[in-house]
Amino acid sequence: MKRIYHVWSDWECYPAGFYENHPQDAGLTDEQCRAIYAEFLRDIPLFKATMADVLVKWPISCEHYLSNESMNRIAWLGQASLCLAKGIPAIFRGGYNLLLPVEKLAADTAALEYLNQWLTARGEPALDLKSAASKTEANLY
Numbered sequence: 001m002k003r004i005y006h007v008w009s010d011w012e013c014y015p016a017g018f019y020e021n022h023p024q025d026a027g028l029t030d031e032q033c034r035a036i037y038a039e040f041l042r043d044i045p046l047f048k049a050t051m052a053d054v055l056v057k058w059p060i061s062c063e064h065y066l067s068n069e070s071m072n073r074i075a076w077l078g079q080a081s082l083c084l085a086k087g088i089p090a091i092f093r094g095g096y097n098l099l100l101p102v103e104k105l106a107a108d109t110a111a112l113e114y115l116n117q118w119l120t121a122r123g124e125p126a127l128d129l130k131s132a133a134s135k136t137e138a139n140l141y
Contacts, residue, residue: 001124004067012058013080017089024087033088037095040082041107050081051114057084066118072134077111 008014017024023033041047055062058080065076079090099107108129116126 001067001069001119001122003069004063006060006064011061011064013061013083016058016083017087018061018080018083019091020089021091023089023092028088030092033092034095034098036086036088037078037082037092038098038103040086041078041096041099042103044106044110046085047078047081047107048110048114050085051077051111054080054084055114055118062118066115070134073115074108074111074129074132075134077114078107 011018013019028036040050054077061080065071065080066073075093075096078096079093082088082092082095083090096104096107112127112129112132115132120126
């Protein structure tokens with residue numbers, strides 16, 4: 001897939017707080033934010049509904065990140081969905097590690113479904129979990 005670049009100031013995820021160090025709800029602790037992320041990922045219907053919203057509401061961010069085959073696009077979809085749904089930034093991505101292996105697989109499989117929707121809508125082939133995995137460190141530009 002040809003990589004699509006957008007400057008950070010165009011990303012919808014930026015003003016939404018994706019890169020902040022603290023959640024929108026200042027009363028939440030770091031531990032609570034990670035626990036909220038884990039619970040969010042366990043609720044597959046909510047997670048899927050929010051990923052659908054990310055694809056619609058954050059088209060520029062999706063182009064920038066989901067066209068980057070070198071990064072973990074599955075993880076980005078999870079983190080973007082958490083930010084959109086709960087106002088919790090990506091810095092609390094460690095909540096994923098609170099999941100059991102079967103829960104991780106369910107969340108990853110759900111995210112793959114939405115990554116594949118985005119890809120196939122652009123004429124790209126669908127992926128499996130292995131081929132969707134990160135190939136190198138994330139590149140912002």
